């Protein structure tokens with residue numbers, strides 16, 4: 001008989017196990033993979049953006065759905081606590097732009113190894129290559145059946161992740177286990193994913209550090225990348241769920257990209273008027289944008305004449321194209337291709353102070369399996385570690 005069985009050895013499940021074991025509980029952690037943290041190994045380009053250190057209020061603003069339900073978990077084990085925890089267990093960290101935290105080693109393995117050694121130090125039993133097939137509620141205990149064994153436990157923590165990147169083991173099993181216990185699961189959708197253009201642009205490989213994207217009433221800032229089929233990068237990911245939603249009812253969705261958000265339309269107009277009249281108009285644009293992108297926009301918009309003989313109307317047209325570059329989108333990446341899964345365990349039926357189900361006693365949920373996700377930038381692993389810690393805590 002175990003005190004706690006944790007299903008899933010991603011960041012949420014590992015932290016939940018450590019948290020429970022440090023409260024002197026007998027803990028079994030089960031994962032279907034042959035190693036812990038398989039998805040975590042891929043994160044942040046294999047560097048693992050493990051935390052975002054923003055203040056709780058700013059952090060919450062980066063969580064598009066159910067964000068208020070995170071306050072309690074973040075107050076119990078928030079970004080700074082997670083940062084201090086890793087330092088305490090001997091993982092040197094560094095802070096990069098936008099409050100993103102990485103291991104100094106630039107290797108996700110450093111984080112995974114540190115968590116794994118904490119599991120061992122705290123005597124967590126780890127069963128790998130084992131798939132949880134079912135959960136049964138008995139009066140005073142629960143039964144967990146796997147492809148190899150049957151276990152009894154007092155408490156279960158489901159930390160099985162979403163359905164994105166299923167090769168990492170996150171195949172949505174947690175939703176099925178939950179539904180069998182009548183736990184409500186909201187509709188799943190791709191969140192934080194790339195967009196596919198109606199017509200591909202000859203701009204593949206160009207990145208821009210800072211853009212402002214407008215779609216319907218939403219805006220997103222950050223960097224972006226032109227791909228062979230469309231658009232990608234953090235700013236694009238931020239609006240992808242909304243674009244996905246729109247494409248459920250419309251054939252196309254059009255986004256507007258401010259390619260030079262650091263200057264207003266009027267500031268650019270003044271610079272263009274003051275620009276050397278003998279130089280060609282694309283030379284002006286190249287001061288602000290990568291050459292290939294600048295040339296493309298000029299060629300698609302107005303004749304590339306000398307600035308001095310370019311008409312006022314054409315200058316306006318060009319500035320409009322730079323400040324509101326329209327791209328028509330026909331589809332988004334699939335849920336399997338997305339960085340995180342939108343939707344999940346319905347937060348209405350979760351006690352978000354403890355992560356316990358309100359409808360199934362002693363069943364807890366943590367991490368991406370919940371209907372909470374963040375934008376890219378370290379928010380998702382922070383959420384996994386924070387909710388995992390809370391779910392594992394001695395209640």
Ligand SMILES: Cc1cc2nc3c(=O)[nH]c(=O)nc-3n(C[C@H](O)[C@H](O)[C@H](O)COP(=O)(O)OP(=O)(O)OC[C@H]3O[C@@H](n4cnc5c(N)ncnc54)[C@H](O)[C@@H]3O)c2cc1C
Nearest residue numbers: 008010011012032043044049132161169367368378380381
């Ligand atoms: C390419 C990529 C890059 C990313 N980069 C970042 C980043 O840099 N920073 C960030 O914050 N987030 C990043 N994310 C998101 C982040 O990885 C996830 O949100 C996070 O891993 C979720 O943690 P989790 O513990 O909830 O689930 P997961 O990490 O998905 O772990 C779930 C575990 O449960 C196991 N499991 C599932 N079903 C069963 C079952 N029936 N029996 C046994 N085991 C089971 C799986 O094998 C898996 O190991 C990235 C995601 C991707 C795909």
